[in-house]
Amino acid sequence: MANYCCVRGCNNNSQKNHKLSYFSIPMDSIRQLQWLENIERLDLMVLEQIKVKNRWVCSEHFESRMFAGLGRNKLKKNAIPTIIKKVHLDSSTSKVPTASRISGYISILTPPLVTSERR
Numbered sequence: 001m002a003n004y005c006c007v008r009g010c011n012n013n014s015q016k017n018h019k020l021s022y023f024s025i026p027m028d029s030i031r032q033l034q035w036l037e038n039i040e041r042l043d044l045m046v047l048e049q050i051k052v053k054n055r056w057v058c059s060e061h062f063e064s065r066m067f068a069g070l071g072r073n074k075l076k077k078n079a080i081p082t083i084i085k086k087v088h089l090d091s092s093t094s095k096v097p098t099a100s101r102i103s104g105y106i107s108i109l110t111p112p113l114v115t116s117e118r119r
């Protein structure tokens, strides 16, 4: 079975690009959050842990300093994916439940400017 890269905008899979390495998302909750945040797939947080582990991130999303050794097939323990293409979601594909939650959250964090003019 092919491993598909779950990074948004990346269509690599182990059948098409078998030269790449594919890394499963860490089980450790802190690192998992870092990965999912970086690859903009926080929607995967709602999945069961076991399913998240079956999601893959290809080696194109890791800087060379993230790899252990000279090859690109083994990551350092604390490696996180940092090379992500910025993709603009078109509305037809945005079935992401967290996206609206996050934007709602941001609007709470940045309240509209209160014009407190005192005369």
Ligand SMILES: [Zn+2]
Residues within 6 Å of the ligand: 005, 006, 007, 010, 011, 012, 057, 058, 059, 060, 061
């Ligand atoms: Zn990828």
